[in-house]
Amino acid sequence: MRAALTSPAARPFRRAAALLAGLCATVLLAGCTTAGKDAVAQGGTFDFVSPGGKTEIFYDPPSARGTIGKLSGSDLMHDGKTVGVDDFPGQVVVLNIWGQWCGPCRAEAPALEQVYEASKNNGVAFLGINVRDNQKDKAQDFVTDNKVGYPSIYDPSMRSLLALGGKFPTSVIPTTIVLDKQHRVAAVFLRALLAEDLRPVVDKLAGEQS
Template structure:
């Protein structure tokens, strides 16, 4: 079993790290209207782990305000983590240009459909897609039922605080019911990877 990572308070760094292509993960590299205000979460990946768990819950850090334009809206609507109070929120960073994102899309949708009655919400963040119509086609073609923020410049990620690996796409974060970071996956996921983690975190706040 991997040792639990520690989350602790940290100040928002003034700039994101340079964007790199992470070949080992087959991750491929890249609107400015996203709102991002830093929280107290500071990313820590002991030993370069790709599956990081922040336990106990009291040790988890909160993210800042994470919101932005709804990818599928033509009316200027926005979507935000704050739209899901008291729910577990699975945040997935994706791009239609990214092969691993295409591969994991059915698994994410399956977990979403099977856990939403447990008080679990999903929120995508579409990054580095400067042609919005192609990103929308990805959502339609993959029958994705949850919303995504359209953020080609990745400004929303400032809400995650400093040292977050913006070069790794796809990335998935699981926020607990208090919207603290409970888990981070720096790789494409299968149903069997994500489902038990989401179910466990959802059960933490079950009455």
């Protein structure tokens, strides 16, 4: 086998393979560079920090909170419609990153809906971000089956998450991010939630002076 690989007849194939590999590397590098620029442009002032690997991070006082970039995308349940954080001016916004393939996402869905229903009339909005679901109909079935009343961005490629900045751990699903009334990051949960985890946080933020 080694003799065949080093024979003169095999050399053109080896050169072609090397050229193809170099081309692929160039394309990948270009893609990473573009994404990096987008992340910087869209990232706002929020700088994610998780001391000691904590799964609950709170940013207080309010002056310590950073802003995210413009976060919006296609509405999962309404073709041709866009939904985003800017649709909820002056409101606390709970961002939940989820996928229908994610067991913990299914487990926390009733708790999120419970808090949404209890707090939506107190200036609290919810916005889901559906990721890594290339089959849109399955993600829509998740919303219907779990009776989710708030909108979600459909983002299988996770492009909208560039608005959270380059350091944010997009590999942790589910993740919940709570924005205050000025849409600054007030809390981050890198795990599935119970209603009693989230309700006190949104109530506190809803009661803050703008």
